[in-house]
Amino acid sequence: xxxxxxxxxxxxxxxxxxxxxxxxxxxxxxxxxxxxxxxxxxxxxxxxxxxxxxxxxxxxxxxxxxxxxxxxxxxxxxxxxxxxxxxxxxxxxxxxxxxxxxxxxxxxxxxxxxxxxxxxxxxxxxxxxxxxxxxxxxxxxxxxxxxxxxxxxxxxxxxxxxxxxxxxxxxxxxxxxxxxxxxxxxxxxxxxxxxxxxxxxxxxxxxxxxxxxxxxxxxxxxxxxxxxxxxxxxxxxxxxxxxxxxxxxxxxxxxxx
Numbered sequence: 001x002x003x004x005x006x007x008x009x010x011x012x013x014x015x016x017x018x019x020x021x022x023x024x025x026x027x028x029x030x031x032x033x034x035x036x037x038x039x040x041x042x043x044x045x046x047x048x049x050x051x052x053x054x055x056x057x058x059x060x061x062x063x064x065x066x067x068x069x070x071x072x073x074x075x076x077x078x079x080x081x082x083x084x085x086x087x088x089x090x091x092x093x094x095x096x097x098x099x100x101x102x103x104x105x106x107x108x109x110x111x112x113x114x115x116x117x118x119x120x121x122x123x124x125x126x127x128x129x130x131x132x133x134x135x136x137x138x139x140x141x142x143x144x145x146x147x148x149x150x151x152x153x154x155x156x157x158x159x160x161x162x163x164x165x166x167x168x169x170x171x172x173x174x175x176x177x178x179x180x181x182x183x184x185x186x187x188x189x190x191x192x193x194x195x196x197x198x199x200x201x202x203x204x205x206x207x208x209x210x211x212x213x214x215x216x217x218x219x220x221x222x223x224x225x226x227x228x229x230x231x232x233x234x235x236x237x238x239x240x241x242x243x244x245x246x247x248x249x250x251x252x253x254x255x256x257x
Contacts, residue, residue, distance in 0.1 A: 015056035018047050022057060024100075026066055026077055036074040037067060092138050092146070092229075093169040104139035105148075107165040108200065112157065119151050122215050122226040132157020136170075137200040138229075144201050145235040150227040180218050181225070187213040191230060201232055208233065 022037070031037060038046070043054045058075055061067045067075040096103035115123065115131040123131065131151050138146040152160055159177050163170055171181060191211040198205040209230040216225040 014047075014049050015053045015060065018043070018049065018053060018057035019060040021047075022061060023066065026061075031077045035077050037077065039074055091169065091171045092148075093171065096140055101140040102142070103168055104142065105136055105166070105168060105170075106139075107134060107136045107163075108196075109133075109135040110157075110161050112154070115151070119226060123151065123153055123223045125153065130154050132161060134160055135196065140235070145232050147197050147200050147230045148227065149229075150225055152225055153223070156224050179224055181216045182219040183221075184214050184216045189213075193230070197230055201230075203232060210236065 022043075025031065037043070037058075040051050040054045040058075043057075044051045047054070058067060061075070067077055092105075093103045111133045112130055113133065115125050115129055119125070119131055120127065120129060125131070132154055134148070134150045134152070134157070136148040136150070137144050138148055150160075156174070156179055159174060159179065160170060163173050167173065175181070189211050190208050193201070193203050193205055193207045193209050195205055197203065197209060198207070201209075203209070209232065212229045212231070214225070214227045214229070215223055216227070217223050
């Protein structure tokens with residue numbers, strides 16, 4: 001990427017272009033995990049932009065969790081994992097496309113059985129109610145990166161069972177059928193790969209995987225999915241944005257004299 005004074009993009013888009021170029025270089029391993037980016041002055045010269053534009057681009061990478069946040073020193077690359085925000089976790093397909101990857105998926109198994117006590121609690125089902133479970137592998141540009149275990153109330157699961165096994169997205173066809181994923185609660189932790197994980201992801205049984213558990217609800221708060229996604233190490237990172245303005249404490253602060 002070089003500057004072209006005859007066709008320079010608007011100032012507000014320059015830093016985004018620089019950030020995108022640096023993000024691609026980081027993902028390709030150009031600087032390595034723990035390596036240092038060039039100095040701001042060197043980056044400004046390389047891209048033909050001001051140091052202020054470079055700082056804006058680095059702020060984007062910092063928010064994505066890709067580089068350190070210290071000013072006045074060369075930024076250190078924290079990792080090359082693709083970053084996914086909690087707002088994007090409802091759709092693996094949409095997130096993958098947003099980072100320039102080709103999403104894919106393949107259903108391995110669909111079962112209908114009585115819900116376990118944990119599943120019944122998460123989906124607010126009566127004791128003895130049945131659920132539909134789906135085991136699915138998800139890919140980025142053909143590479144397996146995540147195993148998805150989803151549990152649905154029967155009325156949703158029957159719709160899922162009719163979706164082609166190799167469909168890229170389940171969320172989109174479900175939404176077309178009137179199933180709206182409006183809100184979700186997330187829990188992130190580590191889990192050891194089981195035999196299914198090892199077979200589908202090509203990792204060793206017992207290897208540590210990043211696990212994201214999610215309960216999704218519709219606009220009236222009724223649960224429509226209880227899901228557990230297991231990611232290979234180094235394939236994804238999650239970002240969370242907090243604001244005092246959005247919290248109950250923040251509201252009390254604004255009301256205080």
